[in-house]
Amino acid sequence: MGNLSSAQAAGYDSLSDRDARSVLTVANTILQQLGGNRFKIMTGAKDFIGDETSLMFRIPRAKDGINKVRVTLDLAIDLYSVEFMRVNFKKYTFETVHTSNQVYFDDLERVFTEHTGLYTRL
Template sequence: MNTTTNIAQTILDQLGGSKFTAMTGAKNFLTIANGLQFKLPQNFAKNNISVVRITLLPSDTYSMEFGKILKQKDPQYGVKMPVYKKISVHEQVYADQLRSLFKDETGLDVSLGTMGKKNPGSLSL
C-alpha cells in the first residue's frame, strides 16, 4: 500500500471501519489525495448529504466536506446533469472528532454504541 492508500484506510478505521459502513450505508469509497471520499445513500442523511470528503491536513488534523449531488437541467443540451453542491466544510478536525462531526452533520449514527467500549457484553438496561 502506498501513503495515499494508507491515509484513506486510516481515516476509514478512525470512522469505525466495517461497522461504520454497515451503519451508514457508505459506499463507493475513493482514495483521493491525502484522504478519502465516499457516498451515502440518496435522501438518507440530513440535508440530503450524499458525498463526504475527508482530507488529512499538514497540521495532522482533517478537513471534512459534506455535499450532495443534484440533477440540474443543462440549458445548452436540455438534459439533466449531475451537479455537486457543497453543504459545509470543517477544518482542523481532530481524529477523535471525526465520528461525532459526521453524526452532527448527517444525523446518522456511526455505531451501535459498543465501539470503543472495553467490555460491550456488560451493557445493562
C-alpha cells in the same frame, strides 16, 4: 478486512500492490478512524475512493440532502477537514453543504453524525 485494496479505486491502473497500499495508507487510516466495517454497515457508506491525503464516499441521502463526504488530511497540521456535499447524479450538479476544518481524528465520528444525522455506532 474493510480496507481499500484496489489501486484502480484510487485512479491508478498500473501500480504494483505495494505502491497502491502506500498510496492508500491515509485513506485506509481515515476509514478505520471512522469505524471501519462498523461505519460501513451503520451508515450504508459505499463507493469509497481514496488517494494520498483523502477518502471520499457516498452515503444514503442524509440530513440536508447530503449524499457524499470527503475527509482530507492536512499534512502540515495533522488534522482533517470534512466536506459534506449534495450531488445530483442525474443533473450533474454538485454543492458543498458544509465544511468542518481542523477536526481531530477522535472527533470524526461526532462531526459526521452531527452533519448527516447518521449514527456510526449503536
